[in-house]
Amino acid sequence: MVKIGDKVRYLNAVGGGVISKIQKNLVYVLESDGFETPVLANEVVVVNTVNQYNFPTEDKTIPEQVIENEPVQETPVYEFDESEETKEGEALSVYLALVPDDLKQMQTTKTECYLVNSSNYYLSFNFFRGEDELELKENGVVEPQTKLWLETVEKEDVNAFTSIRFQAIAYKKNKSFTVKPVIDTVLTIDPTKFYKLHSFTENDYFDKKAWLLPIIENDGVAEDYRIVEAELKSALAQKERVEPKKRFPAKVNKNTVIEVDLHINQLVDSTVGMSNFDMLQVQLGKFNEVMRANLKKRGQKIVFIHGKGEGVLRKEIEKVLKTSYRTCYFQNASFQQYGFGATQVTIR
Numbered sequence: 001m002v003k004i005g006d007k008v009r010y011l012n013a014v015g016g017g018v019i020s021k022i023q024k025n026l027v028y029v030l031e032s033d034g035f036e037t038p039v040l041a042n043e044v045v046v047v048n049t050v051n052q053y054n055f056p057t058e059d060k061t062i063p064e065q066v067i068e069n070e071p072v073q074e075t076p077v078y079e080f081d082e083s084e085e086t087k088e089g090e091a092l093s094v095y096l097a098l099v100p101d102d103l104k105q106m107q108t109t110k111t112e113c114y115l116v117n118s119s120n121y122y123l124s125f126n127f128f129r130g131e132d133e134l135e136l137k138e139n140g141v142v143e144p145q146t147k148l149w150l151e152t153v154e155k156e157d158v159n160a161f162t163s164i165r166f167q168a169i170a171y172k173k174n175k176s177f178t179v180k181p182v183i184d185t186v187l188t189i190d191p192t193k194f195y196k197l198h199s200f201t202e203n204d205y206f207d208k209k210a211w212l213l214p215i216i217e218n219d220g221v222a223e224d225y226r227i228v229e230a231e232l233k234s235a236l237a238q239k240e241r242v243e244p245k246k247r248f249p250a251k252v253n254k255n256t257v258i259e260v261d262l263h264i265n266q267l268v269d270s271t272v273g274m275s276n277f278d279m280l281q282v283q284l285g286k287f288n289e290v291m292r293a294n295l296k297k298r299g300q301k302i303v304f305i306h307g308k309g310e311g312v313l314r315k316e317i318e319k320v321l322k323t324s325y326r327t328c329y330f331q332n333a334s335f336q337q338y339g340f341g342a343t344q345v346t347i348r
Helices: 155-160 191-195 230-242 276-294 312-324
Strands: 007-010 016-023 026-030 036-040 044-048 094-100 111-117 122-129 135-142 146-153 163-171 183-188 211-216 257-261 301-305 329-332 342-346
Touching (some): 007 026, 016 036, 094 163, 111 122, 135 146, 155 191, 155 276, 191 276, 276 301, 276 312, 312 342
Antiparallel strands (some): 007 044, 016 026, 026 036, 094 111, 094 211, 111 146, 122 135, 122 163, 301 342
C-alpha cells in the first residue's frame, strides 16, 4: 500500500514523483517541475518508500547512491495559485468525464468517472446517483482548473448509471469574485453509449479518449440536460399566480407511431465480449428509456421491434409492462408489417 512521501513512477507513462496526497484509490504525484498529477493507485509503482516517521527506507534490492550534503526537501501540499487563473476560467465550465480503462475491450472494461472543473472557482459539490431516490456517491471540494476522481463504474453497473444529480456552489478564496448561481442539475445518460466507440473522443483533460458530459458550460447549462433551480421554480410559480391558465394534456396524433428497433446490432457497435445477459440488459435499458420518455403522451403508440427468435426479449418486455407500466395496453403489432417480431404499446 502506498503512503504519502513514497517515491513512485508511472506504469503507463514516462515519469513519476513523490506522493503528496491520497484520496481513496487516487493518489496525487508531485513531479519535479512542481506540478501535481492525480492518478489511480494501481497505475504507479513504488521505487522508494518511507516509514512511519516519514523517513525513506533503505532499498534492499537496488544500491542507493549516496549524495553528500543533499538538502532535505519537504513535500508541499498543493494549493491553487491565482497566477493559474485564465480569462476563460471566469465562466463556469464543469464536466462529468467517463474514461474507459481499455477502449479495445468496450464490452468488458470498467470506466472511471471524474469531475472536471475547468474554471477559476472552487466548487463545493454533492454528487448523487438515482432518480426518485438519490444515493450520495461523493461530496467535497474540487480546486480550480483540476479534475477529481469520483468512482469506478463496473461493467455490471452500466445499465444503472442512467441518472446523475449534481449540486455545487462556486466561490473563490481570499478575494472578491463574481457570484455564480447555485448549480442543481440532473443528467440523463443513455447506457447504450457506453458500448459505442464514437461516444469517447480526444480531449484537453485526459491522455485517453473520454466521454465528456457538460454539467455547466460557459456559465450556461448545456443543451439536452435539465437544470433544477429553486429561483426558477419560484419565478414560474409567481407568473402562474399573475396569469392563471387552464392546462390541457398535449394532444397526440394517434396516427403517428413511434418505431423502436431493439435488435442488438442497432444499439451497440459491437457485441464482442458480451454475454446473452449483457445484450438483454442493453435492450431492456433502451425499452425503458423510450417508455419513460413517452409516459405522459396519452394515446401514443409505440412499436418495439424485437424479432421472433426464441422469444426471450418479448417475454421480458411483457413482464416489465405488466409490473412497471400496468396502465399501458400492449398487443402484437401488425402481422402484415412486422410479422411475429414486434409488440405495440399504447400509452394510457
